[in-house]
Amino acid sequence: MDSNTSSSAPLSPKWQFRFNFFNQHGAPSSPAFKAAYKQLPFGEKIKVNFNFFALFFSWIYFLILGMWRKALTILGLSIVVMVVAAFMPKAVGNGIAIAWSLLIALTANYSYYLEKVKGDTSWNPFAGMRW
Structure with missing residues (x-):
């Protein structure tokens, strides 16, 4: 990892694993990432590509990680999604x-990598994803 990863607290082994994977294989949308991801055991696939805290706490978790721009984007889009969902049948x-x-x-880990390693402070929480 480069010098942009220095902060007041060292990264946990889980984040180090994720960041190393992204450093070696690129964004989730890249062919190298997809090929390397297919080779991982199931548990490591989950570790790289999924964040349980973000699943349950969404924009709050992004805010805790210091990604306030992305947190505000997610909050705004969440409000829109909730309003649209309110007009749909319950199911x-x-x-x-x-x-x-x-x-x-699915976007939290790579967003955090972009923020901490690449210095990307954009408002887009979906940068580099598979679509």
Whole structure:
């Protein structure tokens, strides 16, 4: 990792593993990432690509990590998603809410990597993802 990763607290082994994987294989949208990701055991796939805290706490977790711009973006989009879901049948609204939470959980790790390692302080929490 480069000098941009220095902060007041050292990264946990879990974050170091994630950051090293992103350093070696690039963004989740890159072919190198996809090929290397397929080779990982299931537990390490979850470690690299999914964040349980972000699943349950969404924008609050982003704010705790210091990604306030992305947190505000997620908060705003969450409000829009909730309003849209309110006008849908309950089952559809619940499905939309679950899908939204999963999307945030899938973007948190790479967003944090971009912020800490690459110095990317953009408002886009979905940068570098698979679409």
